[in-house]
Amino acid sequence: MSWADAVLFAARGLLRRRGRAVLTLVAVALAAALLTALLMITETGRSRVLDQLSRGGPLAGVRVDAAVDDGVLRRVRALPDVAAVVPIATTRLLVATDGVVVADVDEGGDGAGAAPAVRPGADVEGIVGVDIAQADNLPITVLAGRLPEPGTTTEVAVDQRWLERRGVAQGEEAGVVGTEVVLGAVREGAGGRRDSLAARWTRALVVGAVAQEAAAGGVLAPLPVVLDARAWAAGGAGPAGEDPLTGGGGEGGPYEGLFVVAQGLNQVDEARQQLSALGLPNEAPENLIASVLRYLHVVELVLASIGVIALVIAALGIANALLAAVRERRREIGVLKAIGARDRDVRRVFLFEAVALGLGGGLAGTVLGWAIARGVGAVVNDYLSAQGLAGVTVALPPAVLGGGILGSAVLALLAGTVPAVRAARLPARDAMGEG
């Protein structure tokens, strides 16, 4: 009997016991779907993280806490193991949350302290200015709302320190979105006299709440907010253009720090050495990276084993269905042998039945799993875009596609072996059987 004939025969055998074949097929399909979906989801998660690490995302980031000017910035950008550099400018501004716009003020003061008098309702806040367009490279997570538009001076986000100081509970971050703040840049008058302190007040809309580790602060703002405020403050005749609140910004360059993204996870060490060689103190969350990867690996293993266990159970279903078929078809198998079928012909027919179930189920299941993973991906994308982060593309990697289908077929083949061998060994004499 040729292979084609055996296949045809197997198909007939399955069609004859259609109900059982369909049930078995569904079991295999569901198991394959589970495996495919789980593998796709973990694969997507892993590739996104690895992608970030290899592009250098925040995880491959190194923080440089030192004043940096444009010259140093250029040299850091030129370092071989550095993928991207995001300069961070920080300053301290008066921030009023009562929404009252105050014209330029001359706060009269008493005493001789250096600190400026603060309007009631205004606090001194650290402002972290970054190029929002590069936020993807920074350790910033949107908790509510969105990030400010890059380049604007009228939108800001508040960070976890701000929320903490104002007692905003977790989950209630959305409440601050849409509120207005007034930012006050303070200029020291000529001679540094306190009564010449002046503040320029500008309105800004809080468009989001974030958790950020780019630099210590309270407000995350587009770079121009910080640079403008600083320029205004420096425009006064203060000593060496020093910012009267921070005492910084006057020397060493316009930036208070850098967020340096290494080429990849493996380049973090080299990048740090190169930064140190430039005299820049730096730190990187290497342990975090390692444990994230370890965690991802464990998740992957656990999910894959769940899928594989499901497939094995489905394979047992195939074995069971075929064993029952062999039991029922004793006489028919005997007749086949009586008209000349060899043991291996019979074995082949049953193996083909098993493979047909495995392939059919594997194929249907992989498609189903792909659809499930796409669905999950869509939900994840909604979440990610709400976070202001790039969405994921849930792709079906060829390895998962091939693995799902071939794996089911191979498992089915294994499951079919016992029934097939048993069928092949049935005595031809059973053809005479009374049954």
Add this chain to the structure above:
Amino acid sequence: MSSPSSSGGDGAGAGVEVRELSHRYERPEGRLTVLDGVGFSIPPGGHVALTGASGAGKSTLLSILGGLEPPQSGHVHVGGHDLDGLDGDELASYRRRTVGFVFQHFGLLETLTASENVEVALTLAGTRARARRARAAELLAAVGLADRAGHRPGALSGGERQRVAIARALANRSRLVLADEPTGNLDERAATRVLDLLEQLPAERGCTLVVVTHDRSVAERAPARLHLDEGRLSGP
């Protein structure tokens, strides 16, 4: 009958020669000797009826002649084949090329049409599809079922099914046709038609024919009869 004859002969029926054939089954209740030193011979193209009580060993003897079981002891010689020396695949090849079975239960595959049931035997022998269809059509016509070729067994009467089985038994130009109670499940008219078909095989196709029956009237239609009793052969 019973005169040893040359077994062999190409194209024509297969001569059968059996000597000192014994067969036992090991059963939980103990050893059961079904055949106890049986010997006989059938000339090529002969027609023999095999009778005996239920459980006498008729089917066992037929299954040994047809290569469904290897002989345990003694010699079985059919058409140039020494069955006692053949292994599993060789027995399969012997069944495929030399023997045609007709069972009481017809033994048709329910999912296949009449034509396909005949073709299975040809498929196993490696015949090409086109030749298979032509041969099946020819044989179904010969048993009077040309117009039922596309029907499945479920749509055929018992007599028609048995005629499909006869067509299948002849598919590979079998030289020995073994029928085990071929009319056991048929009414009288259908039985007569089936027996007529079987009995003309030696003359028309040169087949050697052995028909097992416990029906006296069926046995009496055969020119030669063997009777199994207590594991031994006796006259009718």
